[in-house]
Amino acid sequence: MSIEIRLGVADGVACIAKSRIPIWLLESFYLQGANDVDLLNAYPSLRAEDLANARAYARAHMDEITRLIAENEA
Template sequence: MSTAIEEARQVVTKLSAEERRSLVEWLAHEPVEVAPGIYRTPRVCGGDACIRGLRLPVWQLEEGRRSGATDSQLLQAHPALTPEDLANARAYASASRAEIDRLIQENCEA
């Protein structure tokens, strides 16, 4: 176990029950970087992998790409996106193909 985790454990054991509840609540909402520029945040977009700082799921960009949208069209449709975001989304979609396929399918059926 890492030193940081052990130090955190020692601090957490000294917290009151209310402080622990607050800590758990805070951690439950903290975004986690799952790939460069790609984050999962509990209770945001169903916890799906999204572009950094945006509520834009990777599966949605990949669905657009598979439907024939060019990078230029995607960037125009989502002005906060950068070319680097698209590259990160493509890399994540490629590495997580089964997950992305499932999410596209689920959201097309909805």
């Protein structure tokens, strides 16, 4: 899986590996109506596999992702 959590990076939240792109941010974009093409265009360093892994992580950790989205929208 291309997801990692590193203390001291992106506040220690789950991100796409070797990046600072948090999973909660990608999921937030999906909830606002973005699709994979939109995100791949916005983040050219991402691959379709990264987005699939991010979605899987978000589904498996929905409480965490929901909390982080709410905290960052406040």
